[in-house]
Amino acid sequence: MTTTITPAPRAGRREWIGFTVLMLPLLLVSMDVSVLYFAVPFISEELRPSATQQLWIFDIYGFVLAGLLITMGALGDRIGRRRLLLLGATAFGAASLLAAYADSAATLIAARAVLGIGGATLMPSTLALVRNMFHDARQRGTAIGIWTATLTGGIAIGPVLSGVLLEHFWWGSIFLINIPAMLMLLLLAPVLVPEFRNPAAGRFDLVSAVLSLGALLPVIYGIKEMARDGVDVARVLAVVAGVLIGALFLHRQRTRAYPMIDLALFRRRGFAGSLAVNLLAMFALVGFAIFTTQHLQLVLGMSPLRAALWSLVPSLAVGGVAPAAAALAQRVERAYLIGAGFGIAVLGFLTLTRVTPDSPLWLLLAGASVYAGGLVMVMSLVTELVLGAAPPEQAGVASALTESSSELGGALGMAILGSVGAAVYHREVVDGLPADLPVDARDAAQETLGGALAVAKGLPAELGDAVLHAARYAFTDGLHLAAYAAMVAMLLGAVTALMALRGVRPADPAVVAAEPTGPAGTPMPSVSR
Numbered sequence: 001m002t003t004t005i006t007p008a009p010r011a012g013r014r015e016w017i018g019f020t021v022l023m024l025p026l027l028l029v030s031m032d033v034s035v036l037y038f039a040v041p042f043i044s045e046e047l048r049p050s051a052t053q054q055l056w057i058f059d060i061y062g063f064v065l066a067g068l069l070i071t072m073g074a075l076g077d078r079i080g081r082r083r084l085l086l087l088g089a090t091a092f093g094a095a096s097l098l099a100a101y102a103d104s105a106a107t108l109i110a111a112r113a114v115l116g117i118g119g120a121t122l123m124p125s126t127l128a129l130v131r132n133m134f135h136d137a138r139q140r141g142t143a144i145g146i147w148t149a150t151l152t153g154g155i156a157i158g159p160v161l162s163g164v165l166l167e168h169f170w171w172g173s174i175f176l177i178n179i180p181a182m183l184m185l186l187l188l189a190p191v192l193v194p195e196f197r198n199p200a201a202g203r204f205d206l207v208s209a210v211l212s213l214g215a216l217l218p219v220i221y222g223i224k225e226m227a228r229d230g231v232d233v234a235r236v237l238a239v240v241a242g243v244l245i246g247a248l249f250l251h252r253q254r255t256r257a258y259p260m261i262d263l264a265l266f267r268r269r270g271f272a273g274s275l276a277v278n279l280l281a282m283f284a285l286v287g288f289a290i291f292t293t294q295h296l297q298l299v300l301g302m303s304p305l306r307a308a309l310w311s312l313v314p315s316l317a318v319g320g321v322a323p324a325a326a327a328l329a330q331r332v333e334r335a336y337l338i339g340a341g342f343g344i345a346v347l348g349f350l351t352l353t354r355v356t357p358d359s360p361l362w363l364l365l366a367g368a369s370v371y372a373g374g375l376v377m378v379m380s381l382v383t384e385l386v387l388g389a390a391p392p393e394q395a396g397v398a399s400a401l402t403e404s405s406s407e408l409g410g411a412l413g414m415a416i417l418g419s420v421g422a423a424v425y426h427r428e429v430v431d432g433l434p435a436d437l438p439v440d441a442r443d444a445a446q447e448t449l450g451g452a453l454a455v456a457k458g459l460p461a462e463l464g465d466a467v468l469h470a471a472r473y474a475f476t477d478g479l480h481l482a483a484y485a486a487m488v489a490m491l492l493g494a495v496t497a498l499m500a501l502r503g504v505r506p507a508d509p510a511v512v513a514a515e516p517t518g519p520a521g522t523p524m525p526s527v528s529r
Helices: 012-031 040-047 051-079 082-098 104-134 137-168 178-192 206-229 233-255 263-267 271-287 289-299 304-317 321-328 333-354 361-389 391-433 439-447 447-456 461-500
Strands: 002-007 195-197 511-514 524-529
Touching: 012 082, 012 104, 012 137, 012 178, 040 051, 040 333, 051 082, 051 195, 051 391, 082 104, 082 178, 082 195, 082 233, 104 137, 104 195, 104 391, 137 304, 137 321, 137 361, 178 447, 195 391, 195 439, 206 233, 206 391, 233 263, 263 271, 263 391, 263 461, 271 289, 271 333, 271 391, 271 461, 289 361, 289 391, 289 447, 289 461, 304 361, 321 333, 321 361, 333 361, 333 391, 361 391, 361 461, 391 439, 391 461, 439 447, 439 461, 447 461
Parallel strands: none
Antiparallel strands: 002 511, 195 524
């Protein structure tokens, strides 16, 4: 094999327009995680779902998406990332149409499951294609920064767009908005986005795909259920079962000639460390979001739509952080920037420890904006390092692993930080409740802040105000301890970055192998338009 050094080609107008086309479906896929928040009362009135069905309407999308990310990333490397993207867009658009006109809860659950399948194809495909479209390190860093901002921004925009649509249209409109974007992607992607596949990847391993689903789905399901309803035997067994299946999956990857995940990736400098750092960032970003949302609605008494609009402030405030971090990374060691991002997040969480029920709104928004800015900075830089550490032919799997670590980190954050806040609330609210409160009202108020608000509405004014005062202060005490716990995670993230990522840089795309060959003389990955 001969090697020549050539300048990395820079992306032109065609690539940037193609990149813009890719961002629209990414925005919609991330919005679908949260777009149902305001639609539940309307769906409940028309479709009459049971309590269990209502939970699955919410959860099935995220569970399917998380469980299939690795499978779809590996499949895209084999059949072509653009082809998988187009297949996923077709499925996502068709499922959106089915969801919009669903006439039963079961149909809506099935449609949401297919939306999850489509989302699992779109997310790793868009990120992997960024790796193929932008060979210049500076341009690729900027594109990944925009990709990260789009992904996080979509989750924040979802509830607001849902509220606006429901003000003027029926609940199915929140799904119909997906269809024009998917049609645009189907029309423009074949022209503007290059195809990329790895002919050296070998046959697709269906058994590994089933094992990866069986590993991720029970773990994420168990953790999220424990975060919502507490620990029980079934949820713990789900997590244990997922871990055991995951061990079987890893054994199969070690013993196959063409594994779904080449475990040698984890021996590449910076790869495993970047995934760990990404997990810790999502742990805090997702895990703490419930506290800011509840503070806006239940402590400050805002309507859901008004709370959703105010919750956009941190997203808007940090919109330019990711591209700016990418530009700064051309001059400053990335490990130090990532450590600084975690340090900024610590300052944001420290600010939130000063929030009380009587604090002005700006204090909460300032703290949330600061920690969100630091964490978006971290996520954009580690995403670039993951893609840079993986060879281009394995960018699909590398992208899927990044997003899987995000899903796992978010689930752990909800479970751990949520449990910390709940434990403090249960302990603190007991001491503050009036002694003459009826037993059943006391029990309901001790469960959740929402329960306390419901109890207070049915009590005489003076007694109800005492319940609200005790519950709101107990909640903010829980928020404070959760913020301190998040700060510990941020410090751990900074230490991990400095130890594991110092000196690590994305692969230099200027080093091009002339006529390389893969296993058994097969040609290495090809790019076509």
